[in-house]
Amino acid sequence: MQNRFWRIENRPQGTDFASALALVEEALPELAQGEIRIRNAMLSMDAGTRLWLTDREDGYQPPLPTGAPMTGLVVGEVVASRADGFAEGDLVRAFGVWGALSQVDAVMSGAIKLDPTVEDRRAWFGPLGMNGWTALWGIEETGAAKPGERVLVSAAAGATGVLAVQIAKLLGCEAWGIAGGAEKCGFLTGELGIAGAVDYKAGNVGDQLQVAGGIDVYFDNVGGPMLDDIIPCMNHYGRIALCGLLHDYSSGTRTAPREYDQILMRRLRVEGFFSPDFMDQGERLTARLRGWHEEGKLVMPYDVTQGLENTLSAYAKLFTGGNIGKVIVEL
């Protein structure tokens, strides 16, 4: 059986993914014991995967070698299975391959069966997906946000950010978001109805944040120099839930906060977190998110690209701020 997929040829420079990934066709090996073959219906585009395309050994996961298929979250139907608990026809989500098919070890790929009665299948990449888990965990556990506190989220118009500001609001916090441009900011304060939005393209974030007042929880997806504008806005005993470093992924430089001393002076807590660490809490997290989702309380705009061959331009949006909400490729 032939598979068409994106193969890593080189390490990409910036967002020039076309020089680094090639769409190739290869025969799949026989299905091994423990493996499933998924016909991918959708690919999830996630900024964190950019690290796997570098040579950096000190990322949260080792890099993918050149010559390997590009990996990412997929949703699709099982078309063949030699793994316990998975049968032909099952709808599943797994860390699969950017391709027509994903042939993966069921356990290693974190494959889980999805409830086929959920009408909005895209939600498995949104409120009911990793982004949902990450948003809920970061606000409630790592950020330890309490009702009445002020929560600020960067990349707030991205998939995780959109959920994080809404979850903060659902938990009784005053939610603020940072995004690039008037359209995104209007979406945050308009459609999502959060307390305020700061357009980082419209001037110094710190100056603009003065109107908000002190920040108790900063859910940071970005890092970079913006962090130096935000740390001085943090209230004493504030928490920075460090979810991502989009600045670093995009620029190839590394965040080095000049305001680090304020962690001491204001007795802040900065903590990194990462969704695979709380996979074992997945069912509980999903149940809560599903409740909110079914009540229509977790809005998610989807930025959908059709066709495997258009994957790279969809992926690039994550790093150029070209999207609102979840970027998905549908096959």
Next chain:
Amino acid sequence: MQNRFWRIENRPQGTDFASALALVEEALPELAQGEIRIRNAMLSMDAGTRLWLTDREDGYQPPLPTGAPMTGLVVGEVVASRADGFAEGDLVRAFGVWGALSQVDAVMSGAIKLDPTVEDRRAWFGPLGMNGWTALWGIEETGAAKPGERVLVSAAAGATGVLAVQIAKLLGCEAWGIAGGAEKCGFLTGELGIAGAVDYKAGNVGDQLQVAGGIDVYFDNVGGPMLDDIIPCMNHYGRIALCGLLHDYSSGTRTAPREYDQILMRRLRVEGFFSPDFMDQGERLTARLRGWHEEGKLVMPYDVTQGLENTLSAYAKLFTGGNIGKVIVEL
């Protein structure tokens, strides 16, 4: 009644305290309601007070104005009181004045009565003092050190560090210290019997730490570029208990860790802490420290200078690495 004390004349440059502080004599005003007058027996030298001598408004406490007496922890006898609960003859510790006398509001100065039966009065600045509270809190609460974990302490031959490594060991951890020079390192592994010591003057700290293995808790008194050697040695889910930034106080520059992204990649937690925040836990903390102290399990070398007029050279030792253990001025 006349008082002789150190007055802040200018903001000091580096460790040139003689150009910034002057020993002057002035008449004390009448004792106001709520105040006590203490005949200082000992002054505690603490690196954290260096911030109060700057113009920086973003420190953990506002700067002391020029023209004001220099403030610090004192131990002494009450010679006059208009404050409830304090009487002539009481032995007390308070935030007082670098002078012969401290005339302070009992509440504002955090004055507490000390048990006069404790033979070793210097211990009120050591194991039974703020340094003891800070060490215990940082290891156990902020650092959340668990038995069997590896704990690393910077400025380990300083007053807080000496206690932190010993407390880590008492709590069942493997304790390592960083200090400058063979004498200090020999003291740590010899007299204190901790697992290992790293001489930061003898080469790259990170390279030397390779023999230790991964660090679970880093009790950081220093910050600075050394942090970039240590973060890559942290185990996943490690904690950095940020107690002080001696590097910044000494150099006038600000710590800006290049390895910040590893907080995300390794899911580290960095948290600032500061002893006045847990004053309400003081009795409980002191009781535990006193138990260990009475069993002889908390060794503290004292670096004692005699005479108020010699205060500044004692103070400078904190910033030049000139001391082992607690620096005290006795009057």
